[in-house]
Amino acid sequence: xxxxxxxxxxxxxxxxxxxxxxxxxxxxxxxxxxxxxxxxxxxxxxxxxxxxxxxxxxxxxxxxxxxxxxxxxxxxxxxxxxxxxxxxxxxxxxxxxxxxxxxxxxxxxxxxxxxxxxxxxxxxxxxxxxxxxxxxxxxxxxxxxxxxxxxxxxxxxxxxxxxxxxxxxxxxxxxxxxxxxxxxxxxxxxxxxxxxxxxxxxxxxxxxxxxxxxxxxxxxxxxxxxxxxxxxxxxxxxxxxxxxxxxxxx
Amino acid sequence: xxxxxxxxxxxxxxxxxxxxxxxxxxxxxxxxxxxxxxxxxxxxxxxxxxxxxxxxxxxxxxxxxxxxxxxxxxxxxxxxxxxxxxxxxxxxxxxxxxxxxxxxxxxxxxxxxxxxxxxxxxxxxxxxxxxxxxxxxxxxxxxxxxxxxxxxxxxxxxxxxxxxxxxxxxxxxxxxxxxxxxxxxxxxxxxxxxxxxxxxxxxxxxxxxxxxxxxxxxxxxxxxxxxxxxxxxxxxxxxxxxxxxxxxxx
Numbered sequence: 001x002x003x004x005x006x007x008x009x010x011x012x013x014x015x016x017x018x019x020x021x022x023x024x025x026x027x028x029x030x031x032x033x034x035x036x037x038x039x040x041x042x043x044x045x046x047x048x049x050x051x052x053x054x055x056x057x058x059x060x061x062x063x064x065x066x067x068x069x070x071x072x073x074x075x076x077x078x079x080x081x082x083x084x085x086x087x088x089x090x091x092x093x094x095x096x097x098x099x100x101x102x103x104x105x106x107x108x109x110x111x112x113x114x115x116x117x118x119x120x121x122x123x124x125x126x127x128x129x130x131x132x133x134x135x136x137x138x139x140x141x142x143x144x145x146x147x148x149x150x151x152x153x154x155x156x157x158x159x160x161x162x163x164x165x166x167x168x169x170x171x172x173x174x175x176x177x178x179x180x181x182x183x184x185x186x187x188x189x190x191x192x193x194x195x196x197x198x199x200x201x202x203x204x205x206x207x208x209x210x211x212x213x214x215x216x217x218x219x220x221x222x223x224x225x226x227x228x229x230x231x232x233x234x235x236x237x238x239x240x241x242x243x244x245x246x247x248x249x250x
Numbered sequence: 251x252x253x254x255x256x257x258x259x260x261x262x263x264x265x266x267x268x269x270x271x272x273x274x275x276x277x278x279x280x281x282x283x284x285x286x287x288x289x290x291x292x293x294x295x296x297x298x299x300x301x302x303x304x305x306x307x308x309x310x311x312x313x314x315x316x317x318x319x320x321x322x323x324x325x326x327x328x329x330x331x332x333x334x335x336x337x338x339x340x341x342x343x344x345x346x347x348x349x350x351x352x353x354x355x356x357x358x359x360x361x362x363x364x365x366x367x368x369x370x371x372x373x374x375x376x377x378x379x380x381x382x383x384x385x386x387x388x389x390x391x392x393x394x395x396x397x398x399x400x401x402x403x404x405x406x407x408x409x410x411x412x413x414x415x416x417x418x419x420x421x422x423x424x425x426x427x428x429x430x431x432x433x434x435x436x437x438x439x440x441x442x443x444x445x446x447x448x449x450x451x452x453x454x455x456x457x458x459x460x461x462x463x464x465x466x467x468x469x470x471x472x473x474x475x476x477x478x479x480x481x482x483x484x485x486x487x488x489x490x491x492x493x494x495x496x497x498x499x500x
Contacts, residue, residue, distance in 0.1 A: 008374075009373050010376065015487075053372070055373075057372070077370070081370060082444070086373065086374050086376035086377070087373045088373060089370050089371065089372065091370055120327070120331060120339050120340070120341055121336065121339065122261050122336045122339065123258050123259050123260040123305075123336065123339050124305070126260065126336035126337050128374070156269055166469040201467075223309055239475070
Protein backbone atom coordinates (compact mmCIF):
# COMPACT_ATOMS: atom_id res chain seq x y z
CA UNK A 1 0.00 0.00 0.00
CA UNK A 2 1.40 3.37 -1.08
CA UNK A 3 0.75 6.25 1.29
CA UNK A 4 0.86 9.99 0.60
CA UNK A 5 1.71 12.27 3.52
CA UNK A 6 1.37 16.05 3.63
CA UNK A 7 3.91 17.41 6.06
CA UNK A 8 4.68 20.82 7.54
CA UNK A 9 7.88 21.93 9.23
CA UNK A 10 9.65 24.87 10.75
CA UNK A 11 12.91 24.99 8.79
CA UNK A 12 14.88 26.80 11.50
CA UNK A 13 16.11 23.83 13.55
CA UNK A 14 16.98 21.60 10.57
CA UNK A 15 19.81 21.25 8.04
CA UNK A 16 17.26 21.17 5.20
CA UNK A 17 14.79 18.53 4.06
CA UNK A 18 16.99 15.96 2.34
CA UNK A 19 19.01 13.43 4.31
CA UNK A 20 22.57 14.40 5.32
CA UNK A 21 25.39 12.53 7.05
CA UNK A 22 24.88 14.47 10.31
CA UNK A 23 21.25 13.38 10.38
CA UNK A 24 19.63 16.65 11.44
CA UNK A 25 17.27 16.89 8.50
CA UNK A 26 13.51 16.61 8.15
CA UNK A 27 13.83 13.45 6.06
CA UNK A 28 16.08 11.81 8.68
CA UNK A 29 13.60 12.60 11.44
CA UNK A 30 10.65 11.44 9.37
CA UNK A 31 12.31 8.15 8.38
CA UNK A 32 13.38 7.53 11.99
CA UNK A 33 9.79 8.09 13.20
CA UNK A 34 8.43 5.84 10.47
CA UNK A 35 10.92 3.08 11.30
CA UNK A 36 9.76 3.23 14.92
CA UNK A 37 6.11 2.98 13.88
CA UNK A 38 6.39 0.16 11.31
CA UNK A 39 9.39 -1.60 12.92
CA UNK A 40 11.52 -1.64 9.75
CA UNK A 41 13.52 0.90 7.74
CA UNK A 42 11.44 2.78 5.15
CA UNK A 43 12.66 5.14 2.43
CA UNK A 44 10.47 8.22 1.94
CA UNK A 45 10.29 10.08 -1.41
CA UNK A 46 9.62 13.83 -1.42
CA UNK A 47 8.07 16.32 -3.82
CA UNK A 48 10.56 19.13 -3.34
CA UNK A 49 13.93 19.30 -1.64
CA UNK A 50 14.04 22.39 0.58
CA UNK A 51 17.29 23.96 1.81
CA UNK A 52 18.39 24.55 5.39
CA UNK A 53 16.16 27.19 6.99
CA UNK A 54 13.34 26.86 4.42
CA UNK A 55 9.89 26.09 5.82
CA UNK A 56 7.04 23.96 4.52
CA UNK A 57 3.31 23.98 5.05
CA UNK A 58 2.51 21.47 2.32
CA UNK A 59 5.51 19.29 1.49
CA UNK A 60 4.33 15.96 0.08
CA UNK A 61 6.09 12.62 0.49
CA UNK A 62 5.17 9.05 -0.35
CA UNK A 63 6.28 5.65 0.88
CA UNK A 64 5.22 2.04 0.62
CA UNK A 65 3.89 0.53 3.82
CA UNK A 66 5.36 -2.92 4.54
CA UNK A 67 3.20 -5.69 3.09
CA UNK A 68 3.13 -7.32 6.49
CA UNK A 69 1.63 -4.22 8.08
CA UNK A 70 -2.09 -4.14 8.79
CA UNK A 71 -2.00 -0.55 10.01
CA UNK A 72 -4.88 1.64 8.85
CA UNK A 73 -3.67 4.75 6.91
CA UNK A 74 -5.67 6.87 9.34
CA UNK A 75 -3.46 5.72 12.21
CA UNK A 76 -0.16 6.84 10.71
CA UNK A 77 -0.87 10.50 11.40
CA UNK A 78 -1.10 10.31 15.23
CA UNK A 79 1.54 7.56 15.41
CA UNK A 80 4.12 9.55 13.46
CA UNK A 81 3.31 12.84 15.18
CA UNK A 82 3.87 11.23 18.57
CA UNK A 83 7.42 10.26 17.46
CA UNK A 84 8.33 13.47 15.60
CA UNK A 85 9.64 16.70 17.15
CA UNK A 86 6.89 19.34 17.41
CA UNK A 87 8.62 21.34 14.64
CA UNK A 88 7.67 18.62 12.11
CA UNK A 89 4.03 17.56 11.76
CA UNK A 90 2.20 15.16 9.52
CA UNK A 91 -0.87 17.20 8.55
CA UNK A 92 -2.55 14.59 6.37
CA UNK A 93 -2.14 10.93 5.40
CA UNK A 94 -4.03 9.05 2.70
CA UNK A 95 -3.74 5.94 0.59
CA UNK A 96 -2.73 6.71 -2.99
CA UNK A 97 -2.32 4.89 -6.33
CA UNK A 98 0.60 2.43 -6.57
CA UNK A 99 2.11 4.53 -9.39
CA UNK A 100 1.84 7.86 -7.53
CA UNK A 101 5.22 9.53 -7.02
CA UNK A 102 5.56 12.61 -4.77
CA UNK A 103 8.06 14.22 -7.15
CA UNK A 104 7.36 12.83 -10.63
CA UNK A 105 3.57 13.05 -10.37
CA UNK A 106 3.65 16.69 -9.21
CA UNK A 107 2.08 19.13 -11.69
CA UNK A 108 2.77 22.42 -9.91
CA UNK A 109 4.42 23.72 -6.78
CA UNK A 110 3.60 26.90 -4.89
CA UNK A 111 6.24 28.76 -2.90
CA UNK A 112 5.77 31.89 -0.84
CA UNK A 113 8.47 34.34 0.15
CA UNK A 114 7.94 36.83 2.97
CA UNK A 115 9.61 40.25 3.05
CA UNK A 116 9.46 42.30 6.25
CA UNK A 117 10.02 46.05 6.34
CA UNK A 118 9.29 46.35 10.08
CA UNK A 119 11.66 48.89 11.71
CA UNK A 120 12.74 46.14 14.11
CA UNK A 121 12.02 42.51 13.17
CA UNK A 122 9.94 41.03 16.03
CA UNK A 123 11.66 38.05 17.71
CA UNK A 124 8.87 35.65 16.75
CA UNK A 125 9.49 36.52 13.08
CA UNK A 126 13.24 35.84 13.32
CA UNK A 127 14.03 33.24 10.65
CA UNK A 128 10.58 33.60 9.07
CA UNK A 129 11.13 36.63 6.85
CA UNK A 130 13.82 38.52 4.96
CA UNK A 131 14.22 41.70 6.96
CA UNK A 132 14.87 44.50 4.49
CA UNK A 133 16.37 47.65 5.96
CA UNK A 134 14.92 49.96 3.34
CA UNK A 135 11.75 50.53 1.37
CA UNK A 136 11.24 49.18 -2.11
CA UNK A 137 9.12 50.35 -5.00
CA UNK A 138 6.08 48.03 -5.29
CA UNK A 139 5.41 48.98 -8.92
CA UNK A 140 8.89 47.89 -9.95
CA UNK A 141 8.58 44.76 -7.79
CA UNK A 142 5.41 43.86 -9.67
CA UNK A 143 7.04 44.50 -13.04
CA UNK A 144 10.12 42.45 -12.17
CA UNK A 145 8.03 39.50 -10.95
CA UNK A 146 5.91 39.62 -14.12
CA UNK A 147 9.06 39.11 -16.24
CA UNK A 148 9.37 35.57 -14.87
CA UNK A 149 5.93 34.45 -16.15
CA UNK A 150 5.79 31.85 -18.89
CA UNK A 151 8.37 29.30 -20.03
CA UNK A 152 12.01 30.38 -19.71
CA UNK A 153 15.49 28.96 -19.44
CA UNK A 154 16.36 29.82 -15.83
CA UNK A 155 20.03 28.72 -15.85
CA UNK A 156 21.11 32.22 -14.73
CA UNK A 157 18.58 32.27 -11.91
CA UNK A 158 19.59 29.10 -10.09
CA UNK A 159 22.59 27.71 -8.24
CA UNK A 160 24.52 24.71 -9.50
CA UNK A 161 24.58 21.45 -7.54
CA UNK A 162 27.67 20.24 -9.37
CA UNK A 163 25.98 17.31 -11.15
CA UNK A 164 24.83 19.33 -14.17
CA UNK A 165 25.63 18.07 -17.70
CA UNK A 166 25.29 19.50 -21.21
CA UNK A 167 21.82 17.92 -21.29
CA UNK A 168 20.57 19.49 -18.06
CA UNK A 169 17.20 21.08 -18.73
CA UNK A 170 16.90 24.54 -17.19
CA UNK A 171 13.49 25.30 -18.72
CA UNK A 172 10.60 25.80 -16.33
CA UNK A 173 7.15 27.34 -16.71
CA UNK A 174 6.02 29.89 -14.15
CA UNK A 175 2.25 30.41 -14.03
CA UNK A 176 2.12 32.86 -11.13
CA UNK A 177 4.67 35.38 -9.90
CA UNK A 178 3.22 38.28 -7.93
CA UNK A 179 2.80 39.65 -4.41
CA UNK A 180 0.30 40.88 -1.89
CA UNK A 181 0.85 43.60 0.69
CA UNK A 182 0.97 42.49 4.35
CA UNK A 183 0.90 44.58 7.54
CA UNK A 184 4.72 44.58 7.72
CA UNK A 185 5.78 44.14 4.09
CA UNK A 186 5.11 41.89 1.13
CA UNK A 187 4.30 38.25 0.51
CA UNK A 188 5.50 36.95 -2.85
CA UNK A 189 3.86 33.93 -4.46
CA UNK A 190 5.45 31.76 -7.15
CA UNK A 191 3.63 28.89 -8.87
CA UNK A 192 5.43 26.80 -11.46
CA UNK A 193 5.76 23.31 -12.93
CA UNK A 194 9.12 23.02 -11.18
CA UNK A 195 11.89 25.08 -9.62
CA UNK A 196 15.65 24.68 -9.95
CA UNK A 197 18.08 24.71 -7.01
CA UNK A 198 17.75 28.05 -5.12
CA UNK A 199 15.68 29.41 -8.00
CA UNK A 200 12.87 30.94 -5.90
CA UNK A 201 15.47 32.72 -3.76
CA UNK A 202 17.20 34.12 -6.85
CA UNK A 203 13.91 35.17 -8.47
CA UNK A 204 13.15 36.97 -5.19
CA UNK A 205 16.64 38.44 -4.82
CA UNK A 206 16.64 39.88 -8.35
CA UNK A 207 13.11 41.30 -8.10
CA UNK A 208 13.96 42.93 -4.75
CA UNK A 209 17.15 44.41 -6.18
CA UNK A 210 15.19 45.86 -9.09
CA UNK A 211 12.57 47.29 -6.72
CA UNK A 212 15.36 48.99 -4.74
CA UNK A 213 16.95 50.48 -7.87
CA UNK A 214 20.02 48.25 -7.69
CA UNK A 215 19.24 46.39 -10.92
CA UNK A 216 17.41 47.66 -14.00
CA UNK A 217 14.39 45.72 -15.28
CA UNK A 218 16.20 45.03 -18.56
CA UNK A 219 19.06 43.52 -16.54
CA UNK A 220 16.56 41.17 -14.87
CA UNK A 221 15.13 40.37 -18.26
CA UNK A 222 18.62 39.64 -19.64
CA UNK A 223 19.04 36.89 -17.02
CA UNK A 224 16.25 34.90 -18.66
CA UNK A 225 16.81 32.62 -21.65
CA UNK A 226 20.49 33.52 -22.00
CA UNK A 227 22.10 30.13 -22.59
CA UNK A 228 25.57 31.64 -22.85
CA UNK A 229 26.14 32.53 -19.22
CA UNK A 230 29.96 32.48 -19.20
CA UNK A 231 31.39 35.11 -16.87
CA UNK A 232 27.99 36.30 -15.70
CA UNK A 233 27.84 37.45 -12.08
CA UNK A 234 25.23 35.35 -10.23
CA UNK A 235 22.20 37.32 -9.05
CA UNK A 236 21.45 37.97 -5.38
CA UNK A 237 20.16 34.88 -3.54
CA UNK A 238 17.56 35.89 -0.95
CA UNK A 239 18.08 34.27 2.49
CA UNK A 240 16.32 30.97 3.22
CA UNK A 241 14.43 32.57 6.14
CA UNK A 242 11.44 33.96 4.23
CA UNK A 243 10.78 30.94 2.03
CA UNK A 244 7.96 28.41 2.49
CA UNK A 245 6.89 25.49 0.29
CA UNK A 246 3.17 26.08 0.47
CA UNK A 247 1.60 23.44 -1.73
CA UNK A 248 2.23 20.71 -4.27
CA UNK A 249 -0.52 20.03 -6.81
CA UNK A 250 -1.11 16.69 -8.57
CA UNK B 251 20.66 59.18 32.78
CA UNK B 252 18.00 56.52 33.37
CA UNK B 253 16.81 54.66 30.28
CA UNK B 254 13.64 52.66 29.79
CA UNK B 255 13.72 49.85 27.23
CA UNK B 256 10.76 47.93 25.83
CA UNK B 257 11.92 44.49 24.82
CA UNK B 258 10.37 41.53 23.02
CA UNK B 259 11.58 37.95 23.02
CA UNK B 260 10.78 34.47 21.86
CA UNK B 261 10.84 32.48 25.11
CA UNK B 262 11.60 29.13 23.46
CA UNK B 263 15.40 29.27 23.36
CA UNK B 264 15.86 30.74 26.86
CA UNK B 265 15.83 29.53 30.44
CA UNK B 266 13.46 32.36 31.40
CA UNK B 267 13.98 36.09 31.78
CA UNK B 268 15.85 36.38 35.08
CA UNK B 269 19.57 35.69 35.34
CA UNK B 270 20.65 32.11 36.12
CA UNK B 271 24.01 30.49 36.78
CA UNK B 272 24.08 28.82 33.34
CA UNK B 273 23.61 32.20 31.69
CA UNK B 274 21.10 31.26 29.02
CA UNK B 275 18.49 33.81 30.05
CA UNK B 276 17.14 36.96 28.43
CA UNK B 277 18.59 39.14 31.21
CA UNK B 278 22.05 37.57 30.80
CA UNK B 279 21.99 38.20 27.04
CA UNK B 280 20.72 41.74 27.51
CA UNK B 281 23.31 42.62 30.15
CA UNK B 282 26.08 41.09 28.01
CA UNK B 283 24.98 43.17 24.99
CA UNK B 284 24.77 46.31 27.13
CA UNK B 285 28.23 45.72 28.60
CA UNK B 286 29.62 45.46 25.06
CA UNK B 287 27.92 48.71 24.05
CA UNK B 288 28.85 50.86 27.08
CA UNK B 289 32.13 49.05 27.91
CA UNK B 290 31.26 48.39 31.56
CA UNK B 291 28.97 45.98 33.45
CA UNK B 292 25.42 47.28 33.87
CA UNK B 293 22.60 45.82 35.97
CA UNK B 294 19.19 45.88 34.30
CA UNK B 295 15.93 45.97 36.31
CA UNK B 296 12.82 44.34 34.86
CA UNK B 297 9.07 44.82 35.20
CA UNK B 298 8.08 41.16 35.30
CA UNK B 299 10.08 37.99 35.65
CA UNK B 300 8.93 35.50 33.02
CA UNK B 301 9.55 31.76 33.29
CA UNK B 302 11.39 29.52 30.84
CA UNK B 303 9.41 29.27 27.60
CA UNK B 304 7.26 32.37 28.27
CA UNK B 305 7.33 35.05 25.55
CA UNK B 306 7.22 38.84 25.73
CA UNK B 307 6.13 41.52 23.34
CA UNK B 308 6.32 44.37 25.86
CA UNK B 309 8.66 43.54 28.73
CA UNK B 310 10.03 46.76 30.24
CA UNK B 311 13.45 47.18 31.83
CA UNK B 312 15.41 50.16 33.09
CA UNK B 313 19.08 50.87 33.70
CA UNK B 314 21.32 53.83 34.43
CA UNK B 315 23.69 54.76 31.63
CA UNK B 316 27.25 55.37 32.85
CA UNK B 317 27.81 59.05 33.72
CA UNK B 318 30.83 59.04 31.43
CA UNK B 319 28.73 57.94 28.46
CA UNK B 320 27.69 60.55 25.93
CA UNK B 321 25.61 58.08 23.93
CA UNK B 322 22.27 59.37 22.68
CA UNK B 323 19.30 57.26 23.93
CA UNK B 324 18.23 56.88 20.31
CA UNK B 325 21.43 54.98 19.53
CA UNK B 326 20.99 52.25 22.14
CA UNK B 327 18.30 50.53 20.11
CA UNK B 328 20.38 49.68 16.99
CA UNK B 329 23.56 49.17 19.05
CA UNK B 330 21.92 46.62 21.37
CA UNK B 331 20.02 44.86 18.59
CA UNK B 332 23.26 44.35 16.67
CA UNK B 333 24.71 42.50 19.70
CA UNK B 334 21.59 40.53 20.71
CA UNK B 335 20.40 37.23 19.21
CA UNK B 336 17.52 37.76 16.75
CA UNK B 337 15.16 36.11 19.27
CA UNK B 338 15.57 39.13 21.60
CA UNK B 339 14.86 42.63 20.28
CA UNK B 340 14.85 46.08 21.84
CA UNK B 341 11.66 47.55 20.38
CA UNK B 342 11.89 50.99 22.02
CA UNK B 343 14.34 53.03 24.11
CA UNK B 344 13.66 56.35 25.82
CA UNK B 345 15.05 58.51 28.59
CA UNK B 346 12.93 58.34 31.74
CA UNK B 347 12.70 60.04 35.14
CA UNK B 348 15.54 59.25 37.61
CA UNK B 349 12.99 57.73 40.03
CA UNK B 350 11.33 55.51 37.42
CA UNK B 351 11.53 51.82 38.28
CA UNK B 352 10.49 49.17 35.75
CA UNK B 353 8.93 47.02 38.49
CA UNK B 354 7.89 49.36 41.30
CA UNK B 355 6.48 52.08 39.03
CA UNK B 356 4.34 49.62 37.08
CA UNK B 357 0.59 50.15 37.49
CA UNK B 358 -0.73 47.25 35.46
CA UNK B 359 0.50 44.31 33.45
CA UNK B 360 -1.22 42.57 30.55
CA UNK B 361 -0.66 38.90 29.81
CA UNK B 362 -2.13 36.88 26.99
CA UNK B 363 -2.51 33.12 26.89
CA UNK B 364 -3.13 31.28 23.64
CA UNK B 365 -5.10 28.03 23.44
CA UNK B 366 -5.05 26.03 20.19
CA UNK B 367 -7.67 23.45 19.32
CA UNK B 368 -6.20 22.73 15.87
CA UNK B 369 -6.44 18.99 15.06
CA UNK B 370 -2.65 19.02 14.53
CA UNK B 371 -0.63 21.92 15.97
CA UNK B 372 1.24 23.50 13.03
CA UNK B 373 5.05 23.38 13.48
CA UNK B 374 5.36 27.17 13.48
CA UNK B 375 2.99 27.28 16.48
CA UNK B 376 5.02 24.73 18.46
CA UNK B 377 5.91 26.37 21.78
CA UNK B 378 3.53 29.28 21.12
CA UNK B 379 0.23 27.79 22.27
CA UNK B 380 -1.22 25.23 24.63
CA UNK B 381 -2.47 22.51 22.31
CA UNK B 382 -5.67 21.13 23.79
CA UNK B 383 -6.77 17.75 22.49
CA UNK B 384 -10.48 18.32 23.12
CA UNK B 385 -13.10 21.01 22.85
CA UNK B 386 -14.07 23.20 25.75
CA UNK B 387 -17.27 25.03 26.60
CA UNK B 388 -16.74 28.74 25.92
CA UNK B 389 -19.64 29.80 28.18
CA UNK B 390 -18.06 28.05 31.16
CA UNK B 391 -14.64 29.42 30.20
CA UNK B 392 -16.09 32.95 30.30
CA UNK B 393 -17.77 32.31 33.66
CA UNK B 394 -14.60 30.86 35.18
CA UNK B 395 -12.46 33.78 33.98
CA UNK B 396 -15.00 36.27 35.36
CA UNK B 397 -14.57 34.76 38.85
CA UNK B 398 -11.02 36.14 38.98
CA UNK B 399 -12.09 39.77 38.52
CA UNK B 400 -11.56 42.20 41.40
CA UNK B 401 -9.29 41.97 44.43
CA UNK B 402 -8.60 38.50 45.76
CA UNK B 403 -6.12 36.53 47.79
CA UNK B 404 -4.54 34.31 45.11
CA UNK B 405 -2.35 32.12 47.38
CA UNK B 406 -4.06 29.00 46.01
CA UNK B 407 -3.54 30.06 42.41
CA UNK B 408 0.21 30.56 42.43
CA UNK B 409 3.36 28.51 42.95
CA UNK B 410 5.71 29.11 45.88
CA UNK B 411 9.24 30.35 45.29
CA UNK B 412 10.37 29.20 48.72
CA UNK B 413 11.06 32.68 50.10
CA UNK B 414 7.49 33.31 51.32
CA UNK B 415 6.91 34.48 54.91
CA UNK B 416 3.86 34.95 57.11
CA UNK B 417 3.74 38.53 55.84
CA UNK B 418 3.76 37.64 52.12
CA UNK B 419 0.94 39.52 50.44
CA UNK B 420 -1.01 37.32 48.03
CA UNK B 421 -3.65 39.96 47.25
CA UNK B 422 -3.84 41.17 43.67
CA UNK B 423 -6.48 43.06 41.71
CA UNK B 424 -7.53 41.73 38.32
CA UNK B 425 -9.23 44.29 36.08
CA UNK B 426 -9.63 42.15 33.01
CA UNK B 427 -9.99 38.39 32.62
CA UNK B 428 -11.68 37.27 29.41
CA UNK B 429 -11.05 35.78 25.98
CA UNK B 430 -11.59 36.27 22.30
CA UNK B 431 -12.12 33.55 19.71
CA UNK B 432 -9.30 33.01 17.19
CA UNK B 433 -9.24 30.94 13.97
CA UNK B 434 -7.76 27.95 15.84
CA UNK B 435 -8.94 28.45 19.42
CA UNK B 436 -9.01 31.11 22.10
CA UNK B 437 -6.84 33.99 23.23
CA UNK B 438 -7.16 34.79 26.95
CA UNK B 439 -6.31 38.25 28.27
CA UNK B 440 -5.46 39.05 31.89
CA UNK B 441 -4.84 42.58 33.17
CA UNK B 442 -3.94 43.16 36.79
CA UNK B 443 -1.92 45.30 39.16
CA UNK B 444 0.45 42.37 39.62
CA UNK B 445 0.71 38.63 39.22
CA UNK B 446 2.22 36.06 41.57
CA UNK B 447 4.63 33.32 40.49
CA UNK B 448 2.96 31.10 37.83
CA UNK B 449 -0.38 32.78 38.64
CA UNK B 450 -1.47 33.45 35.02
CA UNK B 451 -0.76 29.83 34.15
CA UNK B 452 -2.81 28.59 37.13
CA UNK B 453 -5.67 30.99 36.38
CA UNK B 454 -5.62 29.60 32.83
CA UNK B 455 -5.27 25.97 33.93
CA UNK B 456 -8.22 26.19 36.32
CA UNK B 457 -10.47 28.02 33.84
CA UNK B 458 -9.66 25.45 31.13
CA UNK B 459 -10.37 22.57 33.52
CA UNK B 460 -13.74 24.13 34.38
CA UNK B 461 -14.54 24.61 30.69
CA UNK B 462 -13.79 20.93 30.08
CA UNK B 463 -15.99 19.76 32.96
CA UNK B 464 -13.07 18.63 35.08
CA UNK B 465 -13.61 21.23 37.79
CA UNK B 466 -16.88 22.84 38.93
CA UNK B 467 -17.17 26.63 38.94
CA UNK B 468 -17.71 26.60 42.71
CA UNK B 469 -14.43 24.67 43.05
CA UNK B 470 -12.66 27.42 41.08
CA UNK B 471 -14.36 29.98 43.29
CA UNK B 472 -13.23 28.12 46.42
CA UNK B 473 -9.59 28.59 45.38
CA UNK B 474 -9.96 32.35 45.81
CA UNK B 475 -9.57 34.08 49.18
CA UNK B 476 -9.11 30.85 51.11
CA UNK B 477 -6.21 31.72 53.42
CA UNK B 478 -6.24 28.29 55.00
CA UNK B 479 -4.81 26.27 52.12
CA UNK B 480 -3.34 23.39 54.12
CA UNK B 481 -3.58 20.10 52.24
CA UNK B 482 -5.17 21.67 49.18
CA UNK B 483 -4.20 20.07 45.87
CA UNK B 484 -2.57 22.72 43.66
CA UNK B 485 -4.59 23.59 40.55
CA UNK B 486 -3.43 22.70 37.04
CA UNK B 487 -0.58 24.92 35.81
CA UNK B 488 -0.95 25.56 32.07
CA UNK B 489 2.30 25.10 30.09
CA UNK B 490 4.57 28.10 29.57
CA UNK B 491 4.19 27.78 25.77
CA UNK B 492 1.03 29.84 25.32
CA UNK B 493 1.95 32.72 27.62
CA UNK B 494 3.09 36.18 26.51
CA UNK B 495 3.78 39.31 28.58
CA UNK B 496 2.06 41.79 26.30
CA UNK B 497 2.35 45.16 28.01
CA UNK B 498 3.34 46.97 31.20
CA UNK B 499 1.51 50.22 31.97
CA UNK B 500 2.93 53.07 34.07
